[in-house]
Amino acid sequence: MRSYAKSIAFYERTRKHLAGGVSSNVRYASTPVPLFFERGEGARLYDVDGNVHIDYVLGNGPAILGHAPKPVIDAVQRSLAQGQVYAGQHRRETELAERLCGLLPGAEVVRFATSGTEAVLMAMRLARAFTGRTRIVKFEGHYHGWSDQAYISARPPLNEAGPAEAPVPVAGSPGMPKSVLDDVVVAVWNDLDALAAAFAHHPGEIAAVIMEPMMVNGGAIAPHEGYLSGVRDLCRAQGALFICDEVITGFRVGLRGAQHRFGVTADLAIYAKAVAAGFPMAMVAGRRDVMDTLLDKGVMHGGTYNGNVQSMAAALAALDELERDDGAVYRDLEQRGTRLMQGLAALGAKHKLPVLVQGLPAIFQTFFTKAAAPENYRDSAACDRDMALAFHVALQEQGIRVNQRTTWFLSTAHDDAIIEETLAAADRAMAALT
Ligand SMILES: Cc1ncc(COP(=O)(O)O)c(C=O)c1O
Structure with a gap:
């Protein structure tokens, strides 16, 4: 089991003087507490407990070129x-x-x-x-x-x-x-x-x-x-x-x-x-x-x-x-994101989990539902959020960081090796859910 003891201690300390212990309410949506990070480089984030995360949160979207490009x-x-x-x-x-x-x-x-x-x-x-x-x-x-x-x-x-x-x-x-x-x-x-x-x-x-x-x-x-x-x-x-x-x-x-x-x-x-x-x-x-x-x-x-x-x-x-060669980086993003989306869907089938992967390669979500593909907020809110949360926790244990809704942001730093590493980790995470 990964330890978050230092993040927990920092969070307790921080709460005394920083309202709620965070600078944006969105950051409460983190397990087991808002994590404290020391640095980010490329596709990876390093937390104060020494855990390494392949990061698919990417600051909630900005880090399109990875961390510290x-x-x-x-x-x-x-x-x-x-x-x-x-x-x-x-x-x-x-x-x-x-x-x-x-x-x-x-x-x-x-x-x-x-x-x-x-x-x-x-x-x-x-x-x-x-x-x-x-x-x-x-x-x-x-x-x-x-x-x-x-x-x-x-x-x-x-x-x-x-x-x-x-x-x-x-x-x-x-x-x-x-x-x-x-x-x-x-x-x-x-x-x-x-x-x-x-x-x-x-x-x-x-x-x-x-x-x-x-x-x-x-x-x-x-x-x-x-x-x-x-x-x-x-x-x-x-x-x-x-x-x-x-x-x-x-x-x-x-x-x-x-x-x-x-x-x-x-x-x-x-x-x-x-x-x-x-x-x-x-x-x-x-x-x-x-x-x-x-x-x-x-x-x-x-x-x-x-x-x-x-x-x-x-x-x-x-x-x-981003503009180089009329957006060549986006062609890579598209190909790697597609590989990840298809890989996650295949893993869902392998583990007999009701995983539905929706979105576009650079930003997508893993829903848990047996119903038809969601078309709007009401459909998406009816999907199984507890399963999504459990997947988020299981992924984090395997070194993969997605948000609690299991939304995946990709960056140009997520190369083929990182996608393969992610899929191997997601395989273990899904196995832990069954
Ligand atoms: C679609 C959309 N609009 C607006 C905002 C607000 O942007 P900011 O957090 O920079 O204020 C966000 C933030 O996540 C967003 O996703």
Whole structure:
């Protein structure tokens, strides 16, 4: 049995002066306590007890190039002596904005922010200012950060969520004002009729529809064929903006993100996480006429650390790696992720476990269910979470780190040998479950 004695002791000590012992509630979802790490290198993390983990959490997505990727670290190191924040502009921002607009679907202009949560807030404010409307449609199981305006029905208990035809918006946290629920219309995802009904109930009131273009946070589920373009068409017909939250999918499911992969262009898109390969950076990208309201209508967007020197340097260096040979690294990611997905599914069959592997090679999930493949949050919430948790624990014992929902993020550092090592460990972990 692996020992976590030092992590447990650190956690007890930390709780005395750091509220709850963590800096993000998401980190409670760790076994047996939030683990303390000493370093990360490539695909591996090293904890304070000396345990080595092949890491498929990757900071919840950012570490697309693995931990401590040399080209990014070198670029950031070179930038350090130039200062960190100027409260003024610098050349790296110009260069990065130019490159991103040349790359991403629909990105006529970008605006940099620091976290995904804030960038979502900016996009929602822009949509409201541009359309003069207030309500935003969001989908059950989709997470758009922890703000009052967005942390609604992100993972609602099904007994509070109302009927699928007309879901009830559920505040995700104590302390959120009830009034925010009035501005949000919640719908079931992957269902065009459900969205059409939401529009029909609120004619002329919807400013925007926001979604993860492939759901990940509420269960890794790809959109049905034609769903995203159907959403875009409905939005256009109704005078609402279509916002894709690509915080997870951007620079992960492909060089040009989920929109390119699924053949749709949103009015606004939000990126964070993988874009700066581990450094704090986010952005909104999209239509010039909408983004111009920042200047024309004086829509407020601020942030002391936006466009900071190190994050810009990191993003530029990460782009160099990701863009090389028109995204050659993504072809490798795709092939290795496919090998891992297929290998895990085969192991599930071998051990007679109801394992269903869903998602895309760079981000997927192992569900435990005998039912049909989940299509939305309600289906995914009905899968066996206790089995997923047991698999998470069994994998950790074998040196494989996935989150408690058993979501798998891949990086370019997960080479063929690591995939084989992972499958051998997963074989032992599944054997321990039976
Ligand atoms: C799809 C999505 N949007 C927004 C966010 C919020 O981003 P951040 O944690 O940088 O505030 C997340 C974070 O996991 C996310 O997955």
